[in-house]
Amino acid sequence: MSIRLKKANKHYQSGEVTVHALKNADLAIENGEIAVILGPSGSGKSTLMNIIGGIDKADSGQVEVEGNSLHSLQEKKLVEFRRKTTGFIFQSYNLIPVLTVKENVEAGAEISSRPLSVQDILRSVGMEDKADMLPHQLSGGEQQRTAIARAIVKNPQLLLCDEPTGALDEATGKKILALLQEINLTYKTTIIIITHNQGIAEMGHRVIRMKSGEVAEVKVNSSPLQAEQVEWV
Numbered sequence: 001m002s003i004r005l006k007k008a009n010k011h012y013q014s015g016e017v018t019v020h021a022l023k024n025a026d027l028a029i030e031n032g033e034i035a036v037i038l039g040p041s042g043s044g045k046s047t048l049m050n051i052i053g054g055i056d057k058a059d060s061g062q063v064e065v066e067g068n069s070l071h072s073l074q075e076k077k078l079v080e081f082r083r084k085t086t087g088f089i090f091q092s093y094n095l096i097p098v099l100t101v102k103e104n105v106e107a108g109a110e111i112s113s114r115p116l117s118v119q120d121i122l123r124s125v126g127m128e129d130k131a132d133m134l135p136h137q138l139s140g141g142e143q144q145r146t147a148i149a150r151a152i153v154k155n156p157q158l159l160l161c162d163e164p165t166g167a168l169d170e171a172t173g174k175k176i177l178a179l180l181q182e183i184n185l186t187y188k189t190t191i192i193i194i195t196h197n198q199g200i201a202e203m204g205h206r207v208i209r210m211k212s213g214e215v216a217e218v219k220v221n222s223s224p225l226q227a228e229q230v231e232w233v
């Protein structure tokens with residue numbers, strides 16, 4: 001799915017304070033790319049991702065996903081579009097606490113018209129042995145891997161990953177990144193990865209740096225590294 005942002009702005013109001021979280025953001029991501037977003041805490045990375053995914057709305061400017069202007073879609077159409085096309089790995093996981101690992105992943109598969117095998121994906125993220133446990137019985141990294149499985153099993157055209165390896169050690173993190181790369185290659189999935197890990201940027205076809213709400217730099221990388229080769233920093 002191709003993505004276009006033109007002069008996109010987002011303000012948040014909390015009490016007396018207004019935060020300009022996204023400032024005149026211009027950005028293009030092409031279909032089938034892995035785009036990596038870097039930037040300090042508070043620089044607008046999650047805001048940008050939420051706007052691309054249609055769970056938040058820019059208050060001015062244009063946001064297009066595969067030629068669809070998200071602004072002009074009515075709420076109901078937007079929800080449907082998102083459900084059909086987009087998978088989210090949230091920074092805070094957002095697992096459903098009363099469902100087991102397997103049931104959480106099944107929930108991802110159920111809303112898709114072309115899901116992958118729940119069993120295969122549980123195995124790929126190394127969670128098959130814990131399939132019947134509840135989220136509160138899991139370590140942070142295990143919760144993160146469950147959230148990743150739930151997003152991947154849907155086999156979305158656009159996969160938005162907010163710090164997908166933040167809670168993982170190097171070996172597990174690289175396995176997950178290799179899985180994302182394999183999915184990108186197999187299904188031509190457009191994948192956006194937010195990370196603080198500079199090494200992971202080497203995997204991206206496109207590397208985007210955010211600074212104080214601005215898209216400060218975009219670099220195209222003609223020879224991305226394999227996940228196994230990235231330096232873990």
Ligand SMILES: Nc1ncnc2c1ncn2[C@@H]1O[C@H](COP(=O)(O)OP(=O)(O)OP(=O)(O)O)[C@@H](O)[C@H]1O
Binds near residue numbers: 012013019040046
């Ligand atoms: N719902 C909200 N209400 C009020 N302010 C918000 C909201 N969401 C984000 N912000 C503010 O917008 C700015 C950008 O936040 P954002 O979550 O996009 O940063 P980030 O780059 O993802 O940071 P991190 O690396 O810490 O996750 C921050 O100053 C944050 O406080």
Ligand SMILES: [Mg+2]
Binds near residue numbers: 046047091162
């Ligand atoms: Mg964030």
